Amino acid sequence: MSPSKLDSTDSFGHEEASVSCSKKENGCVDSLSIFHSEKAVEELLQQTPVAGMDEHLIEFSEALRTVAKALRRAAEGKASAQAEAAEWKRRYELERTRNIQMERKVSGNNNCEMLHHWWIRSSLDNAMDMLRIMLPCLFFWEVGKEQNKRIAEARMAEQFSTEKNGDIDCERVKNSDNQSMLQNESNEHSETGCMKHGIWSHEVLRERESDSNSNADRNKIMRKASFKLSWWCNGENGDQHKHDIVSFERGNITTAERSSKQISLKWESDPQTVLILTKPNSVSVRILCLQMVRWLRERKKLNVYVEPRVKVELLAESSNFSYVQTWKDDSEISHLHMKVDLVITLGGDGTVLWAASMFKGPVPPIVPFSLGSLGFMTPFHSEHFKDCLDSVLRGPISITLRHRLLCRVVRDAAKNEYETEEPFLVLNEVTIDRGISSYLTNLECYCDNSFVTCVQGDGLILSTTSGSTAYSLAAGGSMVHPQVPGILFTPICPHSLSFRPLILPEHVTVRIMVPFNSRSPAWASFDGKDRKLLAAGDALLCSMAPWPVPTACQVDSTNDFLRSIHDGLHWNLRKTQSFDGPRDWDL
Numbered sequence: 001m002s003p004s005k006l007d008s009t010d011s012f013g014h015e016e017a018s019v020s021c022s023k024k025e026n027g028c029v030d031s032l033s034i035f036h037s038e039k040a041v042e043e044l045l046q047q048t049p050v051a052g053m054d055e056h057l058i059e060f061s062e063a064l065r066t067v068a069k070a071l072r073r074a075a076e077g078k079a080s081a082q083a084e085a086a087e088w089k090r091r092y093e094l095e096r097t098r099n100i101q102m103e104r105k106v107s108g109n110n111n112c113e114m115l116h117h118w119w120i121r122s123s124l125d126n127a128m129d130m131l132r133i134m135l136p137c138l139f140f141w142e143v144g145k146e147q148n149k150r151i152a153e154a155r156m157a158e159q160f161s162t163e164k165n166g167d168i169d170c171e172r173v174k175n176s177d178n179q180s181m182l183q184n185e186s187n188e189h190s191e192t193g194c195m196k197h198g199i200w201s202h203e204v205l206r207e208r209e210s211d212s213n214s215n216a217d218r219n220k221i222m223r224k225a226s227f228k229l230s231w232w233c234n235g236e237n238g239d240q241h242k243h244d245i246v247s248f249e250r251g252n253i254t255t256a257e258r259s260s261k262q263i264s265l266k267w268e269s270d271p272q273t274v275l276i277l278t279k280p281n282s283v284s285v286r287i288l289c290l291q292m293v294r295w296l297r298e299r300k301k302l303n304v305y306v307e308p309r310v311k312v313e314l315l316a317e318s319s320n321f322s323y324v325q326t327w328k329d330d331s332e333i334s335h336l337h338m339k340v341d342l343v344i345t346l347g348g349d350g351t352v353l354w355a356a357s358m359f360k361g362p363v364p365p366i367v368p369f370s371l372g373s374l375g376f377m378t379p380f381h382s383e384h385f386k387d388c389l390d391s392v393l394r395g396p397i398s399i400t401l402r403h404r405l406l407c408r409v410v411r412d413a414a415k416n417e418y419e420t421e422e423p424f425l426v427l428n429e430v431t432i433d434r435g436i437s438s439y440l441t442n443l444e445c446y447c448d449n450s451f452v453t454c455v456q457g458d459g460l461i462l463s464t465t466s467g468s469t470a471y472s473l474a475a476g477g478s479m480v481h482p483q484v485p486g487i488l489f490t491p492i493c494p495h496s497l498s499f500r501p502l503i504l505p506e507h508v509t510v511r512i513m514v515p516f517n518s519r520s521p522a523w524a525s526f527d528g529k530d531r532k533l534l535a536a537g538d539a540l541l542c543s544m545a546p547w548p549v550p551t552a553c554q555v556d557s558t559n560d561f562l563r564s565i566h567d568g569l570h571w572n573l574r575k576t577q578s579f580d581g582p583r584d585w586d587l
């Protein structure tokens with residue numbers, strides 16, 4: 001090998017070096033020099049690699065192999081695309097021949113002729129579309145660019161798969177000028193027309209023409225059946241109130257009114273008598289009570305009722321409070337709702353529960369002032385009591401109608417279900433638990449005589465939606481807006497992994513029975529009070545009471561509810577994530 005050759009191949013190690021060398025010497029590339037250069041390369045490749053050159057040679061041979069592979073792929077791609085194009089051309093010819101035959105058969109029929117022309121046009125469109133898709137594909141393959149090739153392959157795959165499923169022509173039928181004429185047939189005969197051949201078939205067109213009664217048949221199917229709704233609940237028929245909520249004119253059901261709209265209370269005559277109920281053993285409550293009684297009497301000229309305990313406290317402060325009224329006998333409490341226009345509670349949620357429990361029937365509107373630790377049902381702040389009471393007495397006020405549950409204990413010895421002890425009205429919940437027993441409770445539960453489940457665990461809570469933020473929440477029940485009418489069915493520590501809480505509709509009666517095979521009795525308690533023993537065979541019946549508890553809202557029931565879960569429970573409180581950090585906005 002000459003030194004000049006060695007110099008020129010030194011850096012690249014292939015024939016280009018010698019070609020450029022001969023270019024320099026002769027001024028043109030002649031075949032002899034190419035021959036020489038190729039020979040030189042061959043010699044070079046056959047030689048044992050010279051130290052420092054072997055890496056270049058390996059690289060070079062790899063590059064050659066890649067180029068050869070790319071060329072082969074392009075050729076294969078082109079061939080396959082050509083084959084596909086030929087196949088489409090063949091199909092087109094086939095359909096064209098069939099079309100000509102059909103045209104002869106149905107000659108004279110204008111409609112079909114028109115459709116036939118349309119068909120030819122759409123078939124040609126198909127073929128053109130295919131070519132439009134294939135040409136860029138061929139081009140992409142030729143160029144051999146990886147990205148474009150992938151796009152082309154995807155487009156081909158899409159086209160072929162839709163062709164296989166027969167969807168191409170269904171779509172085309174929908175989009176064509178003759179859409180309205182063919183739409184119905186397309187739906188009815190897609191099996192024979194579109195799915196099978198991928199192109200609309202003439203059988204369908206003939207069927208359409210011959211089916212002269214199809215419109216009449218269709219009209220028959222389209223006609224709506226009329227119906228009537230009636231309400232049935234525990235043997236009761238028809239309920240005027242429900243008719244007001246839902247209307248059903250001519251087979252169409254519409255909700256005329258929501259059952260749980262925000263309710264507004266407007267006084268038609270001025271309130272005259274107020275009952276103040278207070279949490280016992282609280283100095284702050286006692287002081288506030290004193291101020292409030294004086295203000296209501298002296299400024300608002302109202303009659304004020306308090307509990308006997310509170311009257312004693314007031315008189316101990318000053319004999320001037322002798323105008324304050326109370327009752328001597330507990331039996332008088334049952335008539336209170338007829339004397340009292342408004343109830344004011346000073347305390348926490350427990351005081352609201354206490355107030356509600358005093359009314360075994362209708363309950364006057366309650367204005368709850370917050371003097372407890374949490375206050376889910378006490379939206380009014382004591383420091384602004386004069387302003388609050390002023391606006392309440394003036395009205396109108398937003399109120400939340402809090403549903404109560406009517407609970408009756410039916411003893412096993414009772415002759416029928418109506419022979420019950422005095423019923424309980426609960427604003428929060430009735431709890432059936434194992435009491436001091438160390439055994440699992442075993443409670444059979446029915447909803448309107450349908451078996452619900454058997455509770456084996458610590459017990460069961462039947463809660464109102466107002467009580468959903470109390471014990472039921474602690475037992476894993478959901479929080480529910482108090483205006484939603486429903487009964488929450490929440491197990492307490494169930495010994496089963498799948499016992500999720502339920503919410504039942506307002507109109508059902510839930511029956512909880514202690515079965516005879518139970519290892520221990522159960523205990524029922526009502527808003528956390530009045531525990532009753534349930535022996536084997538005893539049952540507790542629970543349904544929605546007809547007397548809700550109207551509580552005044554600070555703003556409205558939704559605002560007050562959300563505020564109470566934010567302030568009382570710090571519901572979903574989390575530090576806000578800072579804006580600086582990884583983001584997706586740049587995508």
Ligand SMILES: NC(=O)c1ccc[n+]([C@@H]2O[C@H](COP(=O)([O-])OP(=O)(O)OC[C@H]3O[C@@H](n4cnc5c(N)ncnc54)[C@H](O)[C@@H]3O)[C@@H](O)[C@H]2O)c1
Binds near residue numbers: 372470471527
């Ligand atoms: N594990 C528990 O969470 C648990 C256990 C027993 C009783 N309780 C609840 O206590 C109620 C009795 O209240 P109490 O004041 O007479 O007893 P209490 O003095 O023991 O107070 C119980 C707590 O429950 C709160 N509470 C009451 N009603 C609520 C409601 N509707 N929403 C949110 N929180 C409420 C009260 O503010 C109070 O902080 C029961 O009806 C029951 O719901 C809860």
Ligand SMILES: Nc1ncnc2c1ncn2[C@@H]1O[C@H](COP(=O)(O)OP(=O)(O)OP(=O)(O)O)[C@@H](O)[C@H]1O
Binds near residue numbers: 352375
């Ligand atoms: N007028 C009343 N007479 C007898 N007991 C009452 C009366 N008012 C409230 N209670 C009882 O006192 C207890 C505590 O009342 P309440 O829940 O209102 O105050 P709290 O415990 O300070 O408030 P919070 O529950 O928000 O912490 C409750 O069990 C309730 O039943």
